[in-house]
Amino acid sequence: MTEALKNTTSAHTATAIPESRNPILLEVKDLKKHFPIQKGFLVTRFVGHVKAVDGVSFFIREQETLGLVGESGCGKTTTGRLILRAYEPTAGEIWFNDRKMGRVNVPDLDKRQLKLLRQNMQMIFQDPYSSLNPRMTLLQIVGEPLLVNGVAKGGELQDRVAELLRVVGLRPEYMTRYPHAFSGGQRQRIGVARALALNPQLVVCDEPVSALDVSIQAQTLNLLQDLQEQFGLTYLFVSHDLSVVEHISDRVAVMYVGKLVEAAATEALFQRPLHPYTEALLSAVPKPDPRLRTEPIVLQGDVADPANPPSGCYFHPRCQYAIDRCSTEGPELRELEPEHFVSCHRAEELRLMGVLGRVTP
Amino acid sequence: MNNNRERLVEIKNLQTYFFLDEGTVRAVDGVDFNIHRGETLGVVGESGCGKSVTARSILNIVPKPGKTVGGEILYHRKVKGVEQTIDLTKLAPQSSEMRNIRGAEIAMVFQEPMTSLSPVHTIGNQICEAIRLHQGLDQAAARELAIDMLALVGMPLPNRTIDQYAHQLSGGMRQRAMIAMALSCHPSLLIADEPTTALDVTTEAQILKLMRQLQDELGMAIMYITHNLGVIAQMTENVVVMYMGKVVEQADVDTLFYDPQHPYTRALLQSIPRLGQKTARRGAGQRRLASIRGMVPDPYALPKGCSFHPRCSQMIAGECDQIEPQMIEVAPGHKVRCLACTGV
Ligand SMILES: Nc1ncnc2c1ncn2[C@@H]1O[C@H](COP(=O)(O)OP(=O)(O)OP(=O)(O)O)[C@@H](O)[C@H]1O
Ligand SMILES: Nc1ncnc2c1ncn2[C@@H]1O[C@H](COP(=O)(O)OP(=O)(O)OP(=O)(O)O)[C@@H](O)[C@H]1O
Ligand code: SF4
Ligand code: SF4
Ligand SMILES: [Mg+2]
Ligand SMILES: [Mg+2]
Numbered sequence: 001m002t003e004a005l006k007n008t009t010s011a012h013t014a015t016a017i018p019e020s021r022n023p024i025l026l027e028v029k030d031l032k033k034h035f036p037i038q039k040g041f042l043v044t045r046f047v048g049h050v051k052a053v054d055g056v057s058f059f060i061r062e063q064e065t066l067g068l069v070g071e072s073g074c075g076k077t078t079t080g081r082l083i084l085r086a087y088e089p090t091a092g093e094i095w096f097n098d099r100k101m102g103r104v105n106v107p108d109l110d111k112r113q114l115k116l117l118r119q120n121m122q123m124i125f126q127d128p129y130s131s132l133n134p135r136m137t138l139l140q141i142v143g144e145p146l147l148v149n150g151v152a153k154g155g156e157l158q159d160r161v162a163e164l165l166r167v168v169g170l171r172p173e174y175m176t177r178y179p180h181a182f183s184g185g186q187r188q189r190i191g192v193a194r195a196l197a198l199n200p201q202l203v204v205c206d207e208p209v210s211a212l213d214v215s216i217q218a219q220t221l222n223l224l225q226d227l228q229e230q231f232g233l234t235y236l237f238v239s240h241d242l243s244v245v246e247h248i249s250d251r252v253a254v255m256y257v258g259k260l261v262e263a264a265a266t267e268a269l270f271q272r273p274l275h276p277y278t279e280a281l282l283s284a285v286p287k288p289d290p291r292l293r294t295e296p297i298v299l300q301g302d303v304a305d306p307a308n309p310p311s312g313c314y315f316h317p318r319c320q321y322a323i324d325r326c327s328t329e330g331p332e333l334r335e336l337e338p339e340h341f342v343s344c345h346r347a348e349e350l351r352l353m354g355v356l357g358r359v360t361p
Numbered sequence: 362m363n364n365n366r367e368r369l370v371e372i373k374n375l376q377t378y379f380f381l382d383e384g385t386v387r388a389v390d391g392v393d394f395n396i397h398r399g400e401t402l403g404v405v406g407e408s409g410c411g412k413s414v415t416a417r418s419i420l421n422i423v424p425k426p427g428k429t430v431g432g433e434i435l436y437h438r439k440v441k442g443v444e445q446t447i448d449l450t451k452l453a454p455q456s457s458e459m460r461n462i463r464g465a466e467i468a469m470v471f472q473e474p475m476t477s478l479s480p481v482h483t484i485g486n487q488i489c490e491a492i493r494l495h496q497g498l499d500q501a502a503a504r505e506l507a508i509d510m511l512a513l514v515g516m517p518l519p520n521r522t523i524d525q526y527a528h529q530l531s532g533g534m535r536q537r538a539m540i541a542m543a544l545s546c547h548p549s550l551l552i553a554d555e556p557t558t559a560l561d562v563t564t565e566a567q568i569l570k571l572m573r574q575l576q577d578e579l580g581m582a583i584m585y586i587t588h589n590l591g592v593i594a595q596m597t598e599n600v601v602v603m604y605m606g607k608v609v610e611q612a613d614v615d616t617l618f619y620d621p622q623h624p625y626t627r628a629l630l631q632s633i634p635r636l637g638q639k640t641a642r643r644g645a646g647q648r649r650l651a652s653i654r655g656m657v658p659d660p661y662a663l664p665k666g667c668s669f670h671p672r673c674s675q676m677i678a679g680e681c682d683q684i685e686p687q688m689i690e691v692a693p694g695h696k697v698r699c700l701a702c703t704g705v
Pocket of ligand 5: 078
């Protein structure tokens with residue numbers, strides 16, 4: 001977290017902080033990505049910026065899963081890609097405690113260092129159908145990172161790929177097959193095997209189970225948890241499914257239009273959300289119980305345009321708790337309770353609804 | 362199931378197969394169910410079990426090398442107050458009758474919006490085209506209605522988005538454009554195939570509410586295909602559960618969640634994480650989810666007997682791997698295809 005955050009004095013008294021805490025593996029500070037908007041075909045005109053990520057700060061501890069949630073288009077995928085430096089950040093710092101290089105700022109790395117970094121950071125993609133090259137066999141797909149990084153070749157490569165396939169629950173005999181011969185769930189496993197090939201420290205999982213039906217989703221989530229325990233992996237887990245996020249995450253961060261609006265330990269955030277957008281998200285989760293038909297908070301007003309966000313708090317045109325101040329002054333992210341960060345002017349006074357009901361002070 | 366309402370679509374023993382070099386895939390293999398006027402029918406089932414192919418069979422748009430080879434799909438329509446019953450499987454896909462029904466009376470929101478939105482026309486042109494074709498509005502009125510529809514489905518900046526092409530929109534925005542197009546002609550049946558999977562839950566809630574409103578106002582029926590059991594519980598009245606090309610259980614939504622009979626349905630309900638559970642446990646306790654063992658069988662080599670038997674926890678050796686179970690009505694409106702369920 002930024003210095004400013006650390007110095008904010010907590011308005012509430014401390015609830016017990018768990019004692020054994022792993023060291024921080026990744027720390028993102030004030031990260032920004034502004035995409036230029038161009039118009040016209042022949043003569044391109046530059047007409048503004050989409051502020052896809054606009055000053056995001058968070059951290060992830062070793063062997064922890066941080067869930068990342070938020071409205072479609074709020075910048076989750078862009079954040080993940082910035083961390084892996086698949087995109088160049090417009091501004092900000094990404095500190096990563098690399099196994100080999102030590103603590104490095106990802107935007108500062110040169111080509112050689114980036115190659116080293118990519119051994120320790122991997123991504124699992126949302127779409128198991130389009131993210132695998134249809135003309136490559138499983139051996140080539142899973143073995144590619146090993147080959148490219150000079151880790152293994154020939155017979156050793158085959159052995160290593162066989163082992164990886166076994167780890168993710170696929171038969172090594174499948175090595176010579178092409179992706180089209182596999183179901184969605186099996187393809188997602190292939191993506192996982194490839195991401196694990198170099199024994200990374202951090203895996204960015206972008207909607208890894210959204211395309212899967214529930215029984216395969218359960219298998220994949222169990223697999224990710226087993227692998228985390230077995231190999232000490234750290235996950236950044238992006239998903240729209242808040243039940244899945246609750247299940248798998250140790251802590252959760254909520255984004256709205258390029259900004260982080262709340263972050264806390266999973267149970268704290270789900271039981272006692274401090275940001276009105278988080279409350280709306282939790283209320284909108286369709287509950288798998290026909291006898292509990294709830295009325296979700298349907299957000300009124302227009303979806304914000306990241307090229308031209310509203311004044312003050314970006315959420316104010318849709319927030320049912322907005323006051324005059326909200327339309328003029330943007331709230332800062334502050335640590336209101338230990339490890340519970342929120343950016344809302346009214347966070348102290350509001351009593352919002354969590355998944356177990358409204359919280360009494 | 363709800364039988365006191367008028368039937369809108371009756372699907373009887375539908376068989377739609379794909380004829381490939383490697384063999385025949387019986388994607389839909391004897392499906393029976395009805396959709397009533399104004400009803401919301403949920404359809405769930407494992408990936409590849411034939412949900413989308415069933416939907417495409419209704420609209421008569423099964424892609425080659427697929428073909429509906431058996432059964433009927435009776436569509437009951439009212440034309441100027443006169444009742445008509447048409448077997449959709451008997452119409453030629455490109456006949457004018459089928460084209461009039463498709464889009465205007467039965468509309469579909471597809472799972473993959475990119476394949477059904479044209480890359481060379483703007484979103485607005487496509488929606489206006491549909492509106493003008495089926496509702497006979499002029500250009501300006503159609504555009505106004507299109508912008509209204511885009512705003513209704515929560516599209517950011519509908520005035521700007523209407524002039525954009527599909528590839529310029531995020532996945533969630535494309536999905537909303539599809540939904541706006543499908544709803545713009547006030548169909549009597551909307552087939553929604555995973556319409557909100559790419560969307561966040563607040564946008565999803567907004568679209569579900571819109572669908573429900575239109576249903577109340579226009580008496581539209583909805584066939585809602587999804588993996589999301591939360592959406593099934595919140596949105597639907599009756600549910601059809603499919604496994605490998607067949608309906609294996611059918612019941613009203615309350616019965617399905619509180620008294621499921623088929624081992625596959627039970628396993629599905631056990632494999633979802635439920636919101637609030639971990640928070641209520643304060644993070645302690647069981648970490649793993651229940652999951653169905655094994656994989657979906659190879660579609661070219663269907664198991665003998667009950668197609669679920671290699672994965673079923675209640676499999677009866679010597680029976681389930683030999684005898685193909687038939688659908689039985691275990692209670693009024695509650696049907697199950699399983700040898701272990703003998704009914705009452
Ligand atoms: N390459 C790009 N060029 C221009 N704009 C982009 C690009 N990638 C993303 N954007 C824009 O940046 C914003 C954030 O997009 P991003 O894909 O990060 O959202 P997201 O939170 O992952 O959404 P979803 O939940 O729908 O996947 C969107 O407004 C999107 O249109
Ligand atoms: N164009 C096609 N060519 C060959 N086989 C096909 C084609 N379309 C579908 N199938 C096969 O038909 C079966 C049923 O497919 P369908 O798309 O209906 O599944 P689904 O239940 O909608 O699955 P999902 O939940 O993954 O969308 C599958 O085995 C699939 O492989
Ligand atoms: S700052 Fe104001 S508008 Fe923003 S979330 Fe808080 S109450 Fe709502
Ligand atoms: S028929 Fe047998 S194998 Fe099939 S679902 Fe019933 S108990 Fe299981
Ligand atoms: Mg994304
Ligand atoms: Mg489908």
